[in-house]
Amino acid sequence: MNIREVRRHGDGWGVFDPNASRASAVERTQAAAQERARAILANQGGGEMRTRGENGRIRTQDTIKPGND
Numbered sequence: 001m002n003i004r005e006v007r008r009h010g011d012g013w014g015v016f017d018p019n020a021s022r023a024s025a026v027e028r029t030q031a032a033a034q035e036r037a038r039a040i041l042a043n044q045g046g047g048e049m050r051t052r053g054e055n056g057r058i059r060t061q062d063t064i065k066p067g068n069d
Contacts, residue, residue, distance in 0.1 A: 002047030004037040006030060008054060015040060042067030 004024070005016045013033035014023030024040060027033040034051060041047045041064040053059045 002041060002044055003050065004041055004047065005050045005052060006033045006037050007052040007056070038062075038064050039067075 003018050005018055006013055007016060008014070009016075009023050009026050012026050012028050013030045015025040015027075015033055015037045016023050025033070025036045027036055030051070034049065037049045041049055046064050046066040049062045049064055050058050051060045
């Protein structure tokens with residue numbers, strides 16, 4: 001299963017593969033990082049997007065459908 005996590009990264013919010021140590025993308029706001037994660041997942045055939053709060057706990061989890069190529 002394809003998963004991306006949105007979580008705090010320095011002064012912004014990062015989009016991470018759960019097994020990666022580096023962010024795929026970094027945005028100023030959580031909402032912008034969520035949009036970026038949705039786009040990444042849609043381009044890769046869909047998957048799960050998890051958003052973690054400031055405390056590191058999962059706040060939301062969404063299923064992203066494949067995008068139209």
